[in-house]
Amino acid sequence: MFYVALRILLYDKIRSFITLLGVVFAVGLIFAQLGIFLGLMETSSVIIDHTPGDIWVTSKNSKNFDFSQPFPEYLYHHVRSEDGVQWAEKLIVTWALIKQKEGGTEQIEIVGYNPDSGVGGPWEMKAGDIRNVKNGNFAIVDESAMRRLGNIRVGEYRDILFRRLQIVGISRGAKSFTTAPLVFTSYKLAQGLVGWIGPDNTVFVVAKAAPGYSVATVVERLKKRLKGVDVYTKEAFSMKTRLYWAVETGVGFSFMLTILISFFVGMLIVGQTIYNSTVEHIKEFGTLKALGASNFEIYKIIFSQALINALAGYLLSLIITILSVKIYESTDMVMVVKGWVNLLVLGLTLLMCVSAAFVSIRKIKKIDPAILFRG
Amino acid sequence: MDKPIVTRNLCKIYQEGRVEVTAVSSADLTLGEGEVVGLFGPSGSGKTTLLSILGCILRPTSGSLMLYGKEVSDMSEADLPFIRKKYISFIFQGFNLFPALTVHENVMLVLKLKGVKGEVAERRATELLTEVGLEERIDFLPRDLSGGQKQRVAVARALAADAPVILADEPTGNLDFSNGRKVMELLKNLAAERKRCVVVATHDNRIEDIFDRILFMEDGKIVREKRRSP
Numbered sequence: 001m002f003y004v005a006l007r008i009l010l011y012d013k014i015r016s017f018i019t020l021l022g023v024v025f026a027v028g029l030i031f032a033q034l035g036i037f038l039g040l041m042e043t044s045s046v047i048i049d050h051t052p053g054d055i056w057v058t059s060k061n062s063k064n065f066d067f068s069q070p071f072p073e074y075l076y077h078h079v080r081s082e083d084g085v086q087w088a089e090k091l092i093v094t095w096a097l098i099k100q101k102e103g104g105t106e107q108i109e110i111v112g113y114n115p116d117s118g119v120g121g122p123w124e125m126k127a128g129d130i131r132n133v134k135n136g137n138f139a140i141v142d143e144s145a146m147r148r149l150g151n152i153r154v155g156e157y158r159d160i161l162f163r164r165l166q167i168v169g170i171s172r173g174a175k176s177f178t179t180a181p182l183v184f185t186s187y188k189l190a191q192g193l194v195g196w197i198g199p200d201n202t203v204f205v206v207a208k209a210a211p212g213y214s215v216a217t218v219v220e221r222l223k224k225r226l227k228g229v230d231v232y233t234k235e236a237f238s239m240k241t242r243l244y245w246a247v248e249t250g251v252g253f254s255f256m257l258t259i260l261i262s263f264f265v266g267m268l269i270v271g272q273t274i275y276n277s278t279v280e281h282i283k284e285f286g287t288l289k290a291l292g293a294s295n296f297e298i299y300k301i302i303f304s305q306a307l308i309n310a311l312a313g314y315l316l317s318l319i320i321t322i323l324s325v326k327i328y329e330s331t332d333m334v335m336v337v338k339g340w341v342n343l344l345v346l347g348l349t350l351l352m353c354v355s356a357a358f359v360s361i362r363k364i365k366k367i368d369p370a371i372l373f374r375g
Numbered sequence: 376m377d378k379p380i381v382t383r384n385l386c387k388i389y390q391e392g393r394v395e396v397t398a399v400s401s402a403d404l405t406l407g408e409g410e411v412v413g414l415f416g417p418s419g420s421g422k423t424t425l426l427s428i429l430g431c432i433l434r435p436t437s438g439s440l441m442l443y444g445k446e447v448s449d450m451s452e453a454d455l456p457f458i459r460k461k462y463i464s465f466i467f468q469g470f471n472l473f474p475a476l477t478v479h480e481n482v483m484l485v486l487k488l489k490g491v492k493g494e495v496a497e498r499r500a501t502e503l504l505t506e507v508g509l510e511e512r513i514d515f516l517p518r519d520l521s522g523g524q525k526q527r528v529a530v531a532r533a534l535a536a537d538a539p540v541i542l543a544d545e546p547t548g549n550l551d552f553s554n555g556r557k558v559m560e561l562l563k564n565l566a567a568e569r570k571r572c573v574v575v576a577t578h579d580n581r582i583e584d585i586f587d588r589i590l591f592m593e594d595g596k597i598v599r600e601k602r603r604s605p
C-alpha cells in the first residue's frame with residue numbers, strides 16, 4: 001500500500017511538489033525556531049555550564065546569573081570550611097560601561113574571577129592566558145564582543161568606568177545572552193571597579209563537593225548553615241537561569257507561538273492535499289472496498305501518503321537546516337541542531353502529517369456505493 | 376452443492392427525504408456456477424441497485440441474500456469486507472482504474488488485496504492481461520489506453536482473484552458497438568472457462584445474444600426471464 005501511495009504522489013507531481021514545499025517550509029521553520037531558541041537557552045547559562053564545581057551560592061531570591069545581588073564575602077569562608085566541600089571560589093558578575101574608541105559607551109557584563117584557579121574565567125582562549133589578568137588593571141574580552149566593541153587587540157587599552165584597563169587576552173565562546181559583551185577581569189579588580197559591589201562583598205560563591213560526598217547532601221548542609229543566601233546545584237542554577245530567560249521574559253512564548261503556527265500551517269497544507277487526493281480517488285478507493293478491501297487497508301494508502309510527505313519533507317528540511325547553521329553562526333547566533341532536537345522535530349513532523357490525514361478517514365468510511373457506478 | 380447466489384423476496388426502498396422510492400421489490404433469484412446472466416431493463420428499473428445488493432455493498436431493506444448457502448443480509452458492516460473479498464468481483468461502466476498505476480499494477484493491487492503474494496501475483500497479472508489481449512500494454516497507464524482496452528483491464532482485474540461471482544454494471548456503456556461486443560465476448564468466455572457466476576446489468580439490447588439467460592426488470596421487479604435453448 002506504501003507503493004500505491006508513492007505512485008499516487010508521483011503521478012500528480014506538481015501538487016506533490018507544492019505540498020512537499022509546504023512541509024519543508026513548516027518543518028524548516030520549526031527547526032530554526034527550536035534551534036535558535038535552544039541556542040539562546042544554552043547561551044544564557046554558558047558561564048555556569050563551563051565553570052567547574054557543582055554548587056552555586058547566590059544572593060537570596062536571585063533569579064538568574066546576570067542580575068544577582070552582592071552578599072557578604074565572609075560567607076565564602078563558611079562555605080570553604082563546611083564538611084564535604086573540596087574547594088570554593090568567589091565570583092563577581094556585574095554590569096559596567098566601556099568607552100568606545102570613537103566615543104560613546106557600550107554596556108558590558110563584567111566577570112571577576114580568581115586568576116589563580118581560573119574558576120568562572122574563560123574556558124577557551126584565542127590569545128593570551130587566563131592568568132594574565134592577575135594583579136593589575138587587566139581585562140580579557142571575548143571575540144564575540146568585537147561586533148559591539150570594534151576590533152580589539154591584545155595590548156591595547158580601554159576605559160571601563162573610570163579605569164584604564166589593558167587587554168591581555170581574547171577568549172572564545174563566552175557569548176553573552178544579554179548581548180552586552182562579556183569582559184573578564186580579576187576578582188579583586190571587579191570588586192573595586194564597580195563601586196556598588198562594595199569592598200567586602202561577592203556576587204557568587206562556587207564550590208566543589210569533596211570526593212565521597214553527594215552534591216545534594218552538601219547543598220542541604222550549606223542551606224542550613226548559611227543565612228541570607230540561596231544554594232543551588234550547578235544544574236539547578238543553570239536551569240533557573242534558562243527558565244528565567246525563556247519563561248519570565250516571554251522570549252520562549254514567542255518562539256513557541258511561531259512553532260505552533262508553523263505546525264498548523266504544515267498540517268493544513270498536508271491535510272488539504274491528502275483530502276483533495278482522497279476525493280479525487282474516491283471511486284478507485286470505493287472500488288477496492290467493493291472488491292473486499294477493508295477501510296483499514298485504504299487508510300494504509302492514505303496514511304502512507306502522509307508518511308511519505310512527512311519523511312521527505314523532514315529530510316529536506318534537516319539538510320537545509322544543517323547547511324544553514326553555518327549562516328546562523330556567521331551572524332553570531334547559536335542554533336542548536338542535535339540528536340534529540342532532530343528526533344523531536346521528526347516526531348512533530350509525523351504528528352503534523354499523520355493527524356492531517358485523519359480528515360480523510362470519514363470520507364473513506366462513508367463512500368456512497370452509488371458513485372462507483374457512475375460512468 | 377449450494378448455489379452462488381440465492382435471493383428471496385429481496386427489497387430495497389430508498390428514503391429520499393419524505394419520499395420513498397422502491398428500487399427493487401421482491402426479487403427472487405437463483406444463479407448457478409458458470410452461468411452468465413444478463414440483467415436487462417430500462418434506466419431506473421433497479422438494475423444497479425440489485426447488483427449493489429448482490430455485491431454486498433448495499434444492504435437490502437428486507438429479504439434474504441445467500442452466497443453459497445450463507446445468509447449475508449444480516450451480517451455486520453465489519454464482516455462484509457471479508458465476504459466481498461471471498462466471493463465478489465466488480466466491473467464498472469467507468470472502469471475505475473487507478474490513474475497513477477500501470478495496467479499491471481492495477482491488476483496486482485487487487486491480487487494482493489485478495490491475498491495473492493509477490494511473484495505469484497506478478498505472474499498471474501501478466502497471464503490475465505495476456506488473456507485479455509493486453510500483453511503489449513502491461514506497463515501503460517490507463518490514460519494511454521482506449522475505452523475498450525481499459526474495460527479489458529477491468530475484466531482481467533475482475534478475474535484476477537478467485538472470486539466466484541462477477542458483477543458488471545453497464546460494462547459496455549462507454550464503449551462503441553464493436554469494442555463493447557469484444558469485451559463482452561471476452562468476459563463471457565473467460566468466465567465460463569472458470570465456472571464463474573456472472574451478472575451483467577445493461578440496457579444495451581445489442582448484446583442480448585451473448586447471454587444464456589436474461590432477466591428483465593421493470594420498476595424494481597423481475598418481470599420476465601428468457602433462456603436460450605441449448
Ligand SMILES: Nc1ncnc2c1ncn2[C@@H]1O[C@H](COP(=O)(O)OP(=O)(O)O)[C@@H](O)[C@H]1O
Nearest residue numbers: 370389391396398417418419420421422423424
Ligand atoms: N442512492 C439512491 N438514493 C435514492 N434513490 C435512488 C438511489 N439510487 C437509485 N435510486 C432510485 O432507484 C431507482 C432504481 O435506480 P437504479 O438501480 O440506478 O436503476 P438502473 O440501474 O436500472 O438505472 C431509480 O428510481 C433511482 O432514482
Ligand SMILES: [Mg+2]
Nearest residue numbers: 373422423424
Ligand atoms: Mg444503473
